[in-house]
Amino acid sequence: MAGKVLMKGNEAIAEAAILAGCRHYFGYPITPQTEIAAYMAKRMPKIGGTFLQAESEIAAINMVYGVSSTGKRVMTSSSSPGISLKSEGISYLAGADLPALVVNCQRGGPGLGGIQPSQSDYFQATRGGGHGDYHMIVLAPASVQEMAELTIRGFELADEYRMTTMILADGTIGQMMEPVSFDFEFKAMPEKPWATTGTQGKREHNVVNSLYLSPEVLEIKNIERYEKYAQIAEKEALAEEYMTEDAEIIIAAFGIASRVAKNAVNAARAEGIKVGLIRPITLWPFPEKYFKNCLATAKEIISVELSMGQMIEDVRLATECKVPVSLCKRVGGMIPSPEEVYAAIKAAAERIGE
Amino acid sequence: MTREYLFAGFGGQGLLFSGKVLAYKGLIEEKNVSWLPSYGPEMRGGTANCSVIISDEPVGAPIISHPDVLVAMNLPSLDKFEAAVKPGGTILVDSSLIERKVARDDVSVYYVPATKIAGENGFSTLANMILMGKLLDVFGEYDVEMVHQALGKCVSARHADLLELNLKAMEIGRDYAE
Numbered sequence: 001m002a003g004k005v006l007m008k009g010n011e012a013i014a015e016a017a018i019l020a021g022c023r024h025y026f027g028y029p030i031t032p033q034t035e036i037a038a039y040m041a042k043r044m045p046k047i048g049g050t051f052l053q054a055e056s057e058i059a060a061i062n063m064v065y066g067v068s069s070t071g072k073r074v075m076t077s078s079s080s081p082g083i084s085l086k087s088e089g090i091s092y093l094a095g096a097d098l099p100a101l102v103v104n105c106q107r108g109g110p111g112l113g114g115i116q117p118s119q120s121d122y123f124q125a126t127r128g129g130g131h132g133d134y135h136m137i138v139l140a141p142a143s144v145q146e147m148a149e150l151t152i153r154g155f156e157l158a159d160e161y162r163m164t165t166m167i168l169a170d171g172t173i174g175q176m177m178e179p180v181s182f183d184f185e186f187k188a189m190p191e192k193p194w195a196t197t198g199t200q201g202k203r204e205h206n207v208v209n210s211l212y213l214s215p216e217v218l219e220i221k222n223i224e225r226y227e228k229y230a231q232i233a234e235k236e237a238l239a240e241e242y243m244t245e246d247a248e249i250i251i252a253a254f255g256i257a258s259r260v261a262k263n264a265v266n267a268a269r270a271e272g273i274k275v276g277l278i279r280p281i282t283l284w285p286f287p288e289k290y291f292k293n294c295l296a297t298a299k300e301i302i303s304v305e306l307s308m309g310q311m312i313e314d315v316r317l318a319t320e321c322k323v324p325v326s327l328c329k330r331v332g333g334m335i336p337s338p339e340e341v342y343a344a345i346k347a348a349a350e351r352i353g354e
Numbered sequence: 355m356t357r358e359y360l361f362a363g364f365g366g367q368g369l370l371f372s373g374k375v376l377a378y379k380g381l382i383e384e385k386n387v388s389w390l391p392s393y394g395p396e397m398r399g400g401t402a403n404c405s406v407i408i409s410d411e412p413v414g415a416p417i418i419s420h421p422d423v424l425v426a427m428n429l430p431s432l433d434k435f436e437a438a439v440k441p442g443g444t445i446l447v448d449s450s451l452i453e454r455k456v457a458r459d460d461v462s463v464y465y466v467p468a469t470k471i472a473g474e475n476g477f478s479t480l481a482n483m484i485l486m487g488k489l490l491d492v493f494g495e496y497d498v499e500m501v502h503q504a505l506g507k508c509v510s511a512r513h514a515d516l517l518e519l520n521l522k523a524m525e526i527g528r529d530y531a532e
Contacts, residue, residue: 006377006389006507032393115393176416177374177389179381256415263414337419 004179009147009169010077012180013103014039016151017075019182021189022101023049024067024074026060028082031115032171033105036077057082061089061102068098069208071195073155077103079171080121081112083129090164091130095210097194097225099158101151102136103167105174106306108333116333117171119255122310125168126284133222135229136164137236138283140254144178150281152184159190161232168283170306172256172335232285239287240279243269247276249348250294252315252325253304254280256335261304264341273349283311291318299352301325302344304336324351356409358418361482362435363427363448365402368482371508372425373404375486379495379504380408388416401430425485427451427468444492446485464488466530472523480523487527496528 007015014036017025025040037053044051054060060076067074078086083104093100106121108114125138137157139150147169154165196206212218240258243265244250253261258279268275274297278290291301300323303312309327316325328344330336359376361369370391380387390405405418424439425446426432432445432452439445441460450470456463466488468481490496501524509517 004381006374006381006387171393172390172416175391175393177377178413178416179387259413260415260417266414335415335417337417338415339419 003183004181006177007144007180008035008175008177009141009144010035010105010174011039012144012147013077013151013167013169014043015182016148016184017101017155018043018047018049019184020073020152020155020186022073022075022155023047024072025050026052026054026063026067026074026076027078028054028057028060030079030082032107032117032174033077033079033103035174036103036105057085058089061086062092064100064102065089065093065096065098068093068100069096069196071192071197073099073101073159073189075101075103077105079105079107080109080118083121083124087124087130089130090136091128091132091134092210093164094128094130094134094136094225095132096208097162098164098208099155099162100164101154101158101167102164103169106168106170108331114333115171117173117256117306117335118331118333119168119170119257119306120308120310120331121168122283122305122307125166126286126314134225135284136166137161137232137285138166138168140168140281140283141173142255142258142279144173144176144180146281147173148180148182149184152186156187157236159192161228162194163228168255170256171333229285236282237285237287237289238281239290240277240281241290242277242279244276244278244294245297246274247294247297248299248352249273249275249345250291250298250301251275251277251304251341251345252280252291252301252311253277254283254311257304257306260336260338261341263338264345267338267342268345268349273345275345275349280311286314286318288318291315295319295322298323300348302328302341302348304328304341304344306335307331356407356411357423358421359406359408359423359425360403360418360421360435361406361425361427362401362403362431367402367427368479369402369425369427370404372482372486373406374508375483375504376406376408376489378507379500380406382500382503382507385409386411386413388413390416401428401434403431423489425489427481427485429454432456446489446492448481448485450481462492464492465532466527468527471526471530475523475526477519477523480519483520483523484527484530487524488530489527490524491528496524
């Protein structure tokens, strides 16, 4: 077992955050992510960190803004309705170019919805969520090991690009236990000369702010930010490819949906159907190149989602609608079974005449 | 080889704990494992269940539609999941809580009055571990050393006394013959 422990996905996020040097956590309880807060409540006081259960999600995200301004690694976590509440603060973080890690362990919506897993916050996450022109880097773990890995990567990306990274998980990955190893290599945290840490009388004041009343200045700020986003899209887009080399049918699926899809791909491959899987790991930036490349062999793409069809739009954009893209979905907290995905593959195979 | 287990019953019967012990045993044996609980309000006294997959291959979906093994600790769970068990699969029934017999004839069934036995031995909360002992024995996988190690991972050091009780409960289950 080589140093592996069984842990819930939510707990793995919390432990990884602590290993990444995060010493400040602010949150408000909500199923199915409360284990993150519970873990932090237990650990932070023992390691000189801060755990604070705020009076609301909005208070928690603004505490994140405050700590991030001082250059410290900081995070918050919630589930779908709580993320909507935090969205104002996330927009402010973007406007002030502050790094932070935000976890959304999604549940069914809209409204209070339910507490079972969902992926229906894809649009909210990948388009920013709050007001204004901005993006978050959005990472989609598909295992407990990745909950840990992407949390650490998330802090690194947030610091490197001075923006929010969101871990877009779901109730299943958050609640399930799998073996996880914390044997990671850590990059040193970059210098943060912009942080408001006191001038010691040696430099000009640093100002962290998202208010720019001059439209000329605000326009430049937005354009510069989008130049940074373009660099990120070029450098950081990432996906896992599974049996795609000769695939005539491609499944697009992330997170828990990708695991169900993998079972179905294996079953269909056993029958000689040429099917493969592209699993986006970064949802923003969307791994467009992987989808462009699959067009060399692909005749149809099936987007498997726990939503009414959100990522499917990015798949269509990435492939410029050159092949049909169909949807295989369950919603409201339901998860498609491998049999349902397999049936979608069979139907696609008939359509393309394989 | 892949084996999928579903533990189902009332909240509070220790089904999630059983699953964790089994998953740890798999991990110690260097298998791939996943453990997925039902969560939410149903855990507070309603039906609770827990899916465990132990496999030589990487685990795909952690959700189980058709378990190889069902451990049923109340009637609603047996009613709900009996039909889902794979043909040739195994069902363990706590026969002190479930009066009816399993209707299917294409699965192996073991009836253990686990809750009654647990009460008689003075640890009424360990019926789950009696069933676990039986479960491991059914598959010829009751390895004392492994069981001890797996339990050690699941019982915190300050409850070390409970470790012995859990072990005893598992041994009673292992040795139980109908």
